Amino acid sequence: MKWFRVTSRQPAATAPGTPPAAGDTAAVPAARSAGPQPSAPPELDYNGRKHRRAMDDATLWDMARRIPMALAQSARLAWSVDRRMTVTILLCQLLSGLGTAVMLTAVSKALPHLATSDARTGLRQAWPALTVAVAAMATGAGMWILADWATRRLNPKIASAADLTLVDLHMRAELSAYDTEGFTDRSQAAEIGALRAVDLADDAKTLTNGFVQLVSAATVLTSLHPLLLGVLVLSVVPRGLGGVIAARIDYRVHDRTLSARNVRGMMRWWLTTSELADELRANTMRPYLHSWYRAMCDRVEGRELEGARPYLLVTLLAASLAGLFTLGMWASLAALALSGAMSTAIAGTAIVASQTAGRALNSIVRYGAVMFHHGLYLSDYYTFVDEVRSMTTSRGTTQAEAPRRISLREAEFTYPGKDAPALRPVTLTLNRGEVVALVGENGAGKSTLIRMLTGLTVPTGGTVLWDDTDLATTDAESVWRHVGLVPQKNGHWPLRARENITLGQPREHGDERVWDAAERVGMTERLHGLPDRLDTLLARSVWGGHELSGGQWQRLACARAMYREPAVLVLDEPTSEMDARGEHLIFRELREMAPDRITVVVTHRLDNVRMADRVIVLDRGRIREEGTFDALVATEGSLLGELYALAQDR
Template structure:
């Protein structure tokens, strides 16, 4: 079955319903996909040129997909190669070769030295082998009987065999060095990305385009692998061409320029084909991204239930098929243009080769060169042609991969500037008071500060509540306290020491931050809890933390208990409910046992009684607690001091009684009474059998 047949729609009977559906589909297709084709009838010369041009390939734009301003991050290398001339490639080659070899030497210097020496020896062996070929041909072309000719050629044949074997051995060892260097280079570059992404300040992930540059860096991280391959091919080609030039020059210097004459047409075709590939690749980037998005919707476990609930199978398959057909049509036209260009290049090159052999024949006819030397020249020219073609392809590949590697290097440079500076102030094991003094913070790209001029004090052993409506900056303040962000202005101090001057990881090790969602790591249940403090392994403490969070009972009921993988996409893995996942998140916080515990709405999937029970258990573990919650009855039951945030500012603070006694009312008093009245109304309705019954606890 061909690709076209595989993408073609299934045949259907032409019922009125089918016809209507087809008309609607075509109408929808016309609305979402526009074909851009020449509007005027081209001349005969124009039609001939179109056979060789990628610009004549039909182009289809997907109008319902918003243009991605960062798509150039992915395709920049291809676009620049498409526009670059051969000479721009050539000028950059020395720098790229040095960069590749320096990167490889960072993994194993002796392997790189061995590889270079072997390439040099390979060229020498090839040159000596070609010179020995002259001796063989000279012996075979003499007028003596055949046995005598073979005897005379035998020493040269032995030399050819020895040099060929040596060349093959050098090539094999070179391939071994390359195969050992390539994966090491990839692993080192990808590990560096992982190291930087986990070490940069959190603000990096708020920057526009961060994920696009990180994705481009991942593509560029494997470029050294391909750059090394291209470099080895270029060095091998140089060795072969160098040996051929040496031999041809020895035979007759007049033949040297003829080698280039035979390669120019194929070089033109190779460069043209490469540019057409790049241009169409750039043009199809949006359509390919759309196909991948549709495929992900249909194949992901996260959206499988929604796809079936909305009966989207025909919708997704139809859109996938339509866009795929458009891309296929472009690729077929592209292949036609590339094939025609290659045919033209090969034809002209064939004529040039014929001209070379005519010149060589004239030199032999006029006895300018011996017959044996002419035969050697023919072999050398053939080798040079093949090697030059390989070098041209490798140079294009090295140039393109070098641009991707530039993206990797730029990302590393940018990420390194966002890695926190080493701490200059020691991190205390505990504190008597945390003071926040006139702290303001603005998110990347925001016009106004999220938090402004915030000041508060947290005393050791206190339970402090941060309350306010959505968007009041409660989570922002919590992340600043947890050293997720650094304040733009103001200071956060532990017993007078500025936390901005402390080693971030050491400071965070004293803090247990329990967020609302909590990461769902694809680890076992035990490991999901242990990462709260991965530096220690304490199974009893893990189970104790799970029991304190109310997670021990359901974990032991999982297929493999604490050894159950918490990801259904993995073999023998499983998923748990939102409430159960939240309890694992709470257990992770219990296991960490931080000096400062920041609980940012970690109990939103639990009922009110379970939330109060959680904070009481957390308090019994010791430490100081900052709680962020919308349930003010939990604040009343647990908090020693309350800070009210409104529009990014702390508008009031005090105990529950003090805030409720405020004669001016205020957000806290009004919200608390509103929640209490709502709960009372629902409870009364439930007692009377009305529709306002109290729901069962979530996550239970």
Template sequence: MSTRATGGDPSSSHAKPRSSDIPHQAGADRPTAPAVPSAPPAAAEPAEPDADEPVDQEPQFAPPGRDTAVALTRITTRAMAARLPRLIIRAMRLAWRADPGALIALLVCQVLAGLLEAGGLLATTGTITALISAGDVTDRLREALPSIVLLASAVGVRAVLGIAVVGLSARVTPRLTRESEWLLLQAASRAELAAYNHPGYQDRWDAADRGLQSMRGLMPQSQDVLAACASLIAAASVLTILHPVLLPLLLLGALPRGVAAVRGARVEYLTTLRTQDERRLLNMLRWHISDQRWADQVRACTMAPYLLNRYSIAAERVQRVTQAGAWTTAKIGLVGAAMGGLAASLVWATLAYLLSTGAMSVAAAGTAVIALRTVGTALGALVISGSRLYSVGLYLDDWARFLDEAGGHGMKRGTRTPNSPVVVRAEKVTYNYPGKATAAVDGVDLEVRKGRILALVGENGSGKSTLSRLLCGLYLPHEGRVTWDGNDIADLDPHAAWAHLGYVPQEIARWPLSARLNINLGQPRADDADALDRAAAASGADDVIAGLPRGLATLLAREWWGGIDPSVGQWQRFGIARALYAEPGLICLDEPTSALDPRAEHRIFAGLRDIARGSAVVLVTHRLANVAVADEIVVMESGRVVQRGAFEELLADTDGLFAELWRLQQDRGTESRGRS
């Protein structure tokens, strides 16, 4: 059974797009899609279908487990205030892992900046007092000189510290982002292969990838919050010394702006959630319009107008939701600014009252004015940076959850290290794909031994490919078990087990690397020239290599300077060579020669018996003539084994499915043509 495609190969000219890309982010190594007018002509409305005529489904992404409802309840002002300290701690931990020295320097700079600001504000009172007191101006200046020097020094040193903070943050951020991306990719590589069959997995990956992209703002926003807090503490301490009533009034004045900022972050985050499906659709459409793989069909089948129209409709939906969110955010900000202005008026009125009643001296009032402005600026920066950091934190949660759970599909297998398998056995194995009413593999028993070839045949959807992946340990059965030499595959360390596996899937990965690396990539003996030569000769890749301009050193990636792009059949030879290179104990070939010419195909199957002497071989194919080399042929239908035996035995059973499929493959209408 051919499972749906879940990922592309890394070569940028063939790689499937990352569904988290937003519509305007075209890949640097991929041609952009034809421009869509900002106001495309209205598409003709489709005719209403008849009542009995089914309506075509529209492409959409609606996996289960969406967190939108949860997000609506958790984005509150109280939640923001509670989460900010934890977010800053998380940022510090990540920064410590990336560059501990730079983090320590950053924190020292922030503390020193706060102390200098407090000292500067306190010096302001002494300066004003000396300047407005009675007496000779020279004496007053001399009296104010220490305060002036302290004030000027504080301003100068704080400016230097600010530059240092910016530089250190710029140093930490790329390292932190790189570390975070590595952790995310590591988590993805540890997910079960079956995860790609679950629609929710891709959704969680997209959310985690958005969290990774937002990571670039984690350190700058954290530093802005810390700087605002340091400035706020310094100025608030001075205000409390001058008159205790000023501080609570000022905090009250900042509350409306804080609430508005949090609600604005809520709207922005939810807008992203509501448009993520359409953005993914836009990315897929852009890829299909512009990618070389589909370029001939887009033109020959006149698909461009339809695809461009679908792109315009989806883009219009995204724009409509985004504009509505922006308008809502603007209204929230306007109300917050108005309420903040009224609260600020109350603060200044209180200050005027204290000054007029003599409760505060003129010098203290002057310092209070500067401190109020400082606190106001710090509160504004704290609200803005805090809301931005909180928004980053919402996406960062998605990243962290993926790391913890691998999208809910992390490998939970054993740790036993296996030897190269001699006997691979399936015992009452059943496997179900999500959303499917029937099992892809249903209660199958079979075994393959070292030195023997097992062929799996059947019609499309019969379960052949799924069963082969179960035997390889790429999937774990839902019922029954697969054993290697009596050991349940679920109890084995998966990476240690796969080191004994040579696997050739239906679609070969086209690594944008040299011909040599496309054969020995990831192999335990990466520098074994003899093994490479043997694998190339057995697969027919040696003929391809002989025609390359630089032999094994030739880059197999046409999109890079000096590289070439082999044909599909040539890529298939490299895939087979990669599977044979390490002489694994289990070799699985899933339609390994579908793109090969008859001569190359004959070469592979003529040498398959020699290959099988040191390995157990599982062969999946529709070409029944190729399975004559097999020791046992297993015929599958609807996930079950309906026949098994040697080639001649199955042909002799004229009523069996194998003989029927054989007759159909031999019949190309020659008899009817002769009668005519």
């Protein structure tokens, strides 16, 4: 796992008889008393992250520069999915800020009347201004509610759009893209960016609202008296700095526990999934794994508790300084009012405005720090999207027809970042009507050759022709329409049984062809035995779903390929999990289907190779030998003969 580094730090194991920690349930001490506990899991350092400790190392200026970029990226994504809701949010923010400004101005006009000795007369004179202030406050609150409604409508669209973009690009990318160095890491970082795009929309709304409220308060104060802006700054700066420091403490705790939380999350799935339940119980893994999982929980909990004390101290210090500055502000306002330099009404308005500005600044600091961090991952999302778009399958416009012949002319392939080719120059012809078996040891180049035959990858040297059409300049989708592939690792698609057979093909003939394909692979009886037959969901983890055995899933994958009735049928270890009856049925069916297509079979069960018209033996990326099974086995020094003899001795 290249994202994790195991360090030499090993926390001491809990000694036998050590009292359980506070909060333990009754079951936990029982588990601990079963015997000596294993050593705690090693420390893991999540050192592959591009933005490791990014916020902790960033200056305030770095954060200030990054936030507008994050806002712009968030706005760009929101604009692309729903312009109407995006405009609604922006207008609501502006109107909310305008409401704050009107409210503060109205309060400043009402206060002189309320300060008179005749309360009834003062209230009557202040009533129009107070009415305006209340209306402005109500308008601001209404705009905030409307903005929140628009955001809630926008968020699901942003989540779907970002996720669909990534999924679509992954499905359209050349297979070679997956082999480029760091592709998986960048893909995961982009996925995090897509997940955080929704958070960014909410954060951006709150952050921009804070800016609008702060600007509104500052504008009103400056218009009332030039000195009030300085007073405002003094009253809110301590809270702002305290918020930044507290945010960094939070992030540092998050950063230090990220490895443990990620690994714990992966382990939790393994501990609770039914796929490993048999192994976990039969091999008595529970005591060790429970102890391991508890150690990771304790580690996360301990580090989060470590951050509580400094967080409290910083918060208390910031609040104390803010209180001192606020007291100083009030004293200054009182002095200005007593000296006649400022009216009591303006001083009262300044206090109200400073409170408004303080709340706005708190939002800016808090959500600015969050947006800085989330924005880094959103940048990863856009960078990865641009990268994969440049790697999507786009080879040409020529439309491929069902081939009668596939020719490889000095075709070779080298994976990105590798010096040695996976497949060295190969010259080979496959003809319609014949069954060809590919044989070779692991790493011989069989899967790479299959990819080139089917147009899944284009050669890095030489050419692959379907009749006279060069696959390197042909529309890939038109090639794959004529291909049926049963790979080693076939999909256990969480779909109905019907879709697991028809997947990738339109249903034009009802269920007749579906049942025919199932009959050809011996799955009719099993499908009839399902509660809803072809409508049964094949996913045991979902309520009402059902599961198949490994061999039955392989039969279903073969049925899927046969349902397509392809011109090029390729099966890579199609019967590795089947019983003898199923295996015999599949290979008999392949022989019956052979006249109408080019059939290629990869298998390590060499007895099945007998059914092939021709056997091609690969060794270290080259074709070592080629011919009929009987002729090759009888040839002295034949690799096929050697492998077959080894298989017979087992």
